[in-house]
Amino acid sequence: MRKWLKRWKNMRLVNRLILMNTVLISIPLIISSWISSIGYSNSIQANVGRYQADVVREFTANTDAFMNELVLLSVTPYQSPELLNYLEQSGTNHLNGDIYDQRLLLESFVRRILVNGRVDVAGVSLLSAHARSYVELPDSPGRFAEAADQERVVPVGAEVTGKGYFAAPHSLLSDNGSTYEVFSIIRQIRSLENGRPLGTLVIDVPREALIQRIRNLESSQTSAFAMVDQQGHSIYRSDSFALTNQVLTSYRGEGTLTLDNNGQPVLLTYQTSPVTGWTVLQAVPLSVLLQDASRINQQMIWLGGLCLILSVLLSVIHSMRITRPLSRLRDSMKLVERGQFDIELPAKNMDEIGHLSRAFNMMVSRLGQLTYRLYETEIREKNAQIASLQSQINPHFLYNTLGSISMYAELEDNREIVQMTGHLSALLRYSIGGEHTDVTIEQELDHVQGYLAIQQIRYGERLSYEVHAPEEWLNCPIIRLTLQPVVENAIVHGLERGRGDVHMVITVRRETDTMQIIVQDNGPGMEEQELAEQYDKMNKGVLPEGPGGHGLVNVHRRIVLRYGQAYGLRLDNLEQGGLQVVIRIPNSA
Structure with missing residues (x-):
């Protein structure tokens, strides 16, 4: 390892740049191509997932539009004051009332729902515990309900509430002995005054009407639809929908995910209807979605290889352009080492090399100035040393002479001469006696004050x-x-x-x-x-x-x-x- 590291350090700069650029270009290019391939596949999957979610959302919205018509029909009793008054009356007096008028009222109400003009209704049942109930089953005349009709028209497990409950398709035995496949909306009728339950309205719609609407909404042969009710029971299932019922019952709400269906990945999108509580599911095999990805990946590999060759070629050219000015700079520095300061490199470009050349020119110019200043400093120091040597010729003789003058002046009681010789001796010692x-x-102030004295x-x-x-x-x-x-x-x-x-x-x-x-x-x-x-x-x-x-x-x-x-x-x-x-x-x- 150290041998290779030493060889790398001693390699020519141009070769290092070419090798480094080749490695730095090829590795990211290979990694980016690999990441791009994966990202492209994930992007297709995500885009299809969003598109599939929009399709399921639109599918659910269209189904809900149909179901909302049934919701409006289920609140028809609240639009008939006579019917509400009939249901609110209780007791034997009501049961013994005019049967003809009661039948006429109930037939009119049922007929109003059957001929609504928007939804093909197969049967209507109005059940009450306090008044006579009335049923009109598919392809059968209307009649007052019997005790067994409650279990016949209300499916097992249905929730009877004031909000309305959609019962999944089920079999309904009519009075003519035939069995019909229908789905129903069941709503509890309550008093507007005190909220007391008055009865139950059941509206039956042929299952084929729902199935036909679902088939009309299926737009792709590669995708498969399914619909389950609140309990996870299958309402509709495409022939190509391969997921099991146990899988379908696990998803409520809204989402998109990938499942493994016997070794084949499948993109599943689901959404639960806020109107019916039923869940719509759509499944698309990933093999269908990614069939074009391999072809595009091959094109990306060829394009990446071409880009790599061009990048290496440009790297070689660019490395040569970088190292050539550096070689000129190296040769100029050798001339400066020999004392030649009148060198100036061309610096036309504004890149780093140009800045480096301008900095080199400025450095050489300042070196010339500093050399002159250093020469001046040396000359002045030499002159100062010469002056100091001249002034230090036998300084003890001067100090002794000044001491003798001060002593004679002291004997003559001349204080001014004593002070002057003392200050002069201190000035001489400060001027010529210092080593620093x-x-x-x-x-410095003490010295100046002695001079001023x-x-x-x-x-x-x-x-x-x-x-x-x-x-x-x-x-x-x-x-x-x-x-x-x-x-x-x-x-x-x-x-x-x-x-x-x-x-x-x-x-x-x-x-x-x-x-x-x-x-x-x-x-x-x-x-x-x-x-x-x-x-x-x-x-x-x-x-x-x-x-x-x-x-x-x-x-x-x-x-x-x-x-x-x-x-x-x-x-x-x-x-x-x-x-x-x-x-x-x-x-x-």
Whole structure:
């Protein structure tokens, strides 16, 4: 495994891209083709299932439309006040009433149902426990009911309720001795005043009327219909419907599922009628539904193979287009390693390769700039080292000499000379005796205050200063000898080249992630042209000719080279007169 992994890592990029693209294209293509084949078969099955559900729903709706006509006929007694009044009367007086009038009323009611004009009714029976009952069986004249007629006209297991109950097709023995196959709607007649049961209405319809309607609704020779009643008894069954009655009784409500019928899968759809409570079922063999799937799958395999060949070919071309610019980039990087920074790659496109080429060109350009800045930094450091070496020639001799002067001044009781030599000794030790380039703001302020103390001895009351530095910011690091050249510049321009007194304010403050040291004086300031020239010198790092003028340039360039272009010196003339110098360094406290 490691051997193959190592071989893969050492393979050429173009070969890896071609091999990887081939694998990444072929595997998903094969998997997608397999999934598509299964999905296509499932889609056909689902679509046919939805279509079959619509057919069964329409089949049930058409059957229910026929049954609703019977429901309307079963509520006919409530449209006859005379009949309701007849059924509500009870007792022997009613049984002994005028038989002729009663028969005429009942015959008129039955005749009204028989000749309704919408449904072919075979027989009507009106049964009552309190009044004379009346029956008119198929192909038989109407008559008053007898005691045995109750069991004859009401099927076994029928539910007699006020909502109406549809009894599945059953055999009915008529008065003429013939047996008729009918289905019935049975409704209990109740009083409109108190809901008391008054009787039972049974309307018989020939079974053939229902069967013929079902056959008319069958539209496909490949599908088979069946219908069962509330108890699961078969009402109708197509000749090709192969499922057993035990299976049919298991489904109520609405749904679609796949069943195994003796090794042959069958798509079964069923729906229970809300009117009759009967369930309509339709079964279609899956072999019929999926007979075209194999042919389409073969076409998809051929199409997938063609797409795979084209994809591999395009992958090879695309891999070559990717690796060719990378090869040019590799050759250019070798030239940069040799110190050649005037290279520029063509970057016309806006893709990743184009962005990479532009980034490479920008990198080479910045490398050239950084090389120049590094060269400048090295030159300045060498100059500083040379100056430091020159200033360190026998420093102990200077310290001993200053100590001797301080001792003689002490003997002569000259305190000003003692203070001046003490401050001067501290300045020399701070300037040439440090091994580190970074100090704290507190150390830098102590050094500047010693320098100002010497200048105050020299200029007397003409020079005054203030220092405002919060204690929590005194430990922030700063480059050594950053503040003293700025203070010296203010004294030179304010006292030596100006007139009057100079008051100087040194303030330390923090803004977000930047530490600022502000030096303000009330001297003559700088002209706008002079200020612009000074900015140009600081930005370019050009030292002025002759002595003087080096302080601000050196301080600014040292800060920029250390921390970047966002930091350094900023010079501004104050409105009330004087110059303000802001030293900006990172806040690293």
